[in-house]
Amino acid sequence: MRHTITILVENEFGVLTRVAGLFSARGFNIESLNVAPTMDETVSRLTLVTRGSEKVIEQINKQLNKLIPVIKTEDISHERHIEREMLLVKVHASEDSRADVLRMVDIFHANVVDVSEQSYTLELTGDAEKLDDFLKMITVDSIIEMSRTGPLGMRRGDDGFVI
Amino acid sequence: MRHTITILVENEFGVLTRVAGLFSARGFNIESLNVAPTMDETVSRLTLVTRGSEKVIEQINKQLNKLIPVIKTEDISHERHIEREMLLVKVHASEDSRADVLRMVDIFHANVVDVSEQSYTLELTGDAEKLDDFLKMITVDSIIEMSRTGPLGMRRGDDGFVI
DSSP states (O other), rough: OEEEEEEEEOOTTTTHEEEEEEHHHTOOOOOEEEEEOSSSTTTEEEEEEOOHHHHHHHHHHHHHSSSTTTTEEEGGGGGEEEEEEEEEEEEEEOOHHHHHHHHHHTTOOOOEEOSSSSEEEEEEEEEEHHHHHHHHSSSSEEEEEEEEEEOEEEESSSSOOOO | OOOEEEEEEEEOHHHHHHHHHHHHHTOOOOOEEEEOOSSSOOOOOEEEEEEEOOHHHHHHHHHHHSSTTEEEEEEEGSSSEEEEEEEEEEEOOOOTTTTHHHHHHHHOOOEEEOOOEEEEEEEEEOOOOHHHHHHHSSOOGGGEEEOOOOOEESSSSSSSOOO
C-alpha cells in the first residue's frame, strides 16, 4: 500500500541522511521525497511516499520518532487529507504543434512558464493521478524533459501539523 | 553562494542516502531537496539547493558523478534557467478575515485548494522569492501550517537535461 508520511525535523546536520538511511536499512524504497524549511528556520518539513505493509510502516514510524532531530511524524494516508504535487515539463512546440499543446494547457489548467524557439515549458499542479494523466495525454515524443516534486500532504480540517 | 543542482539517478536502493551522505560528510547543509520518478521508471530526478563556495560545490559535483547510481549532474545556477516551487499553506479564514485572504489569493494568483469551517488551504507556485513574499504578506498569526517543495530547476532553451 502507498503511504504518505509527513515529518517535522530540526534543521540539524545530516538529518536527511539519517531519515533516508532508516528506510534503506529496512529495504524500503522511497518513491518520492521533498524537504524544505518552514516559518521557523530551525525546522524543516519533509514529505515522503513509500509502499509497504501497514505493520512495517508502523515500525518505521516508531524508529523515525526515536531519531533525535525528528520532532513529529504522521502517516496521513488514512486521514482525510489533500495531496498536491507540481510538475514541470518542457515539450516540443513547433509551429505545427503549438495549438495542440495550448489546448492541453487549457484543459488541464496548466501554465506556460517559459517559451523558447521550439519549445514550451509547462507547469501543472494537482494530485499525482492528474499529473500522470497529463503526461499520458502528451505524446512521449514531444516531451524534452520533465521533473516533478513529489506530493505535499496536509490533513483536512482546521487543525495544523505543527510542533 | 546558493546553488541549485539537478541530478538524474538510477532508481537503485539507497541512492538518496548516498547522495545526502555525500553532502553531510563534507559539512554541507541541504537547504531543500526533492526527488521523484521520471518517464523512465528506472530513473529519478533530484533537485537540491545548497550554499557553498564555487570550489567546494565543484568537488561535490565530481564526487556525485563517481557514485554508480548517479547518471548525470548539473549545477544550473550559472546557466539561464527557471526555478519553480510549490507552497501549500493553511490559514485561518473566519467570517471577518476571508475577504482579506481572498484578496491575497487574487494578487498572487494563488489557488484555494481546500476549505474547512474556519480555514482555507492555499496553493501557490513561483520562484522562492515570490513564495517568501506571499508568506510575509500573510500575517504569521493567521498561518496554521505550511509546507513547500523546494524548487524544481530547468535550463532555458530547447535542449533537455536527459540521459
